[in-house]
Amino acid sequence: MTSSVERLGQYANCSGSSEGGSWSLMCLMTSLSKHFTMIRGRFYRCTDEAKHTPEECKGTFVVYKDGDMNHPMVKERFWVNSDFNFDNVMMGMLALFTVSTFEGWPHDAN
Numbered sequence: 760m761t762s763s764v765e766r767l768g769q770y771a772n773c774s775g776s777s778e779g780g781s782w783s784l785m786c787l788m789t790s791l792s793k794h795f796t797m798i799r800g801r802f803y804r805c806t807d808e809a810k811h812t813p814e815e816c817k818g819t820f821v822v823y824k825d826g827d828m829n830h831p832m833v834k835e836r837f838w839v840n841s842d843f844n845f846d847n848v849m850m851g852m853l854a855l856f857t858v859s860t861f862e863g864w865p866h867d868a869n
Contacts, residue, residue: 801845802840802841802843802844802845802846803838803839803840803841804838804839804841805836805837805838805839806834806835806836806837806839807820807834807836810836813838816836816837816838817836818835818836819833819834819835819836820833820834820836821833821834822834843857843858
């Protein structure tokens with residue numbers, strides 16, 4: 760695995776080349792795909808926040824409606840991916856666009 764400094768140097772070499780815009784775009788896309796590959800699959804989580812691995816995330820768990828101990832509900836555990844992830848280039852670009860512009864950013868319900 761390369762260090763951050765080495766990756767930054769690789770990007771600088773690509774962006775500083777004199778072959779034109781298409782070469783820079785190709786280097787940028789290659790660099791992005793390498794970075795997306797490094798973090799692919801890291802945004803999965805269990806619907807039961809007490810469980811942290813897919814192996815643990817099986818069965819059911821109890822939640823209380825609006826925190827009221829008199830209204831327990833049984834829910835199934837699922838291993839789900841975040842809406843914003845880097846599992847492929849398209850989803851990564853969408854996540855970066857959302858973070859940089861706040862367009863499509865989830866609004867706080869409160």
